[in-house]
Amino acid sequence: MSITTVxxxxxxxxxxxxxxxxxxxxxxxxxxxxxxxxxxxxxVQREAPDIVLMDVRMPHLDGIEALRRLVAAGSRSRxxxxxxxDADEYVFAALRAGASGxxxxxxxxxxxxxxxxxxxxxxxxxxxGVTRRVVAAFVDGVDPGAEVAPPPELARLTERExxxxxxxxxxxxxxxxxxxxVVSETTVKTHVGRVLAKLQLRDRVQAVVYxxxxxxxxxxxxxxx
Numbered sequence: 001m002s003i004t005t006v007x008x009x010x011x012x013x014x015x016x017x018x019x020x021x022x023x024x025x026x027x028x029x030x031x032x033x034x035x036x037x038x039x040x041x042x043x044v045q046r047e048a049p050d051i052v053l054m055d056v057r058m059p060h061l062d063g064i065e066a067l068r069r070l071v072a073a074g075s076r077s078r079x080x081x082x083x084x085x086d087a088d089e090y091v092f093a094a095l096r097a098g099a100s101g102x103x104x105x106x107x108x109x110x111x112x113x114x115x116x117x118x119x120x121x122x123x124x125x126x127x128x129g130v131t132r133r134v135v136a137a138f139v140d141g142v143d144p145g146a147e148v149a150p151p152p153e154l155a156r157l158t159e160r161e162x163x164x165x166x167x168x169x170x171x172x173x174x175x176x177x178x179x180x181x182v183v184s185e186t187t188v189k190t191h192v193g194r195v196l197a198k199l200q201l202r203d204r205v206q207a208v209v210y211x212x213x214x215x216x217x218x219x220x221x222x223x224x225x
Contacts, residue, residue, distance in 0.1 A: 008036075101125025150214060168204055
């Protein structure tokens with residue numbers, strides 16, 4: 001089955017370029033396009049694509065608000081935010097709104113295709129360097145001495161599942177977590193799936209945001225402290 005995709009950007013050349021790249025792949029099908037957030041919500045709800053490539057800055061309705069509306073409406077489409085700058089101030093807001101990752105508009109064609117396949121497979125799409133900046137941006141607005149009350153759903157996690165959540169928040173891959181715990185990657189995938197289900201999170205990116213928001217991991221605190 002093809003990975004169905006919708007491209008949302010207010011620049012026609014950007015949409016056309018992305019569509020041309022993706023159309024060359026036998027396992028990816030572009031099923032719709034939109035030039036603003038309002039049109040995006042309509043197209044995504046109608047087509048229910050696997051992946052949405054969503055620009056942030058657009059007329060009528062920006063990409064973040066469009067994303068919020070889609071999530072609120074129960075859309076299961078995974079959204080990759082398109083941005084011009086890797087330190088875009090809107091990236092963290094987009095991740096909190098439910099994005100599965102982000103992609104620079106000048107990303108090479110092969111990286112674009114890989115990104116679509118990665119997110120369609122349920123994996124995270126967030127460069128470690130960007131993860132650090134995103135977390136830093138969030139922490140800048142938080143009182144480091146403030147106590148964060150743990151949400152009740154955290155109590156549903158087993159000790160191992162909580163350890164996995166910490167590892168996810170630190171940007172570890174399944175292979176790295178498996179090596180750390182001396183277990184198989186299949187076992188790690190099972191733990192990750194249970195963490196996401198119990199905390200009602202869409203994917204690994206949301207787990208990272210959740211962990212820092214709720215004090216499971218604190219930026220700047222060394223591992224093991």
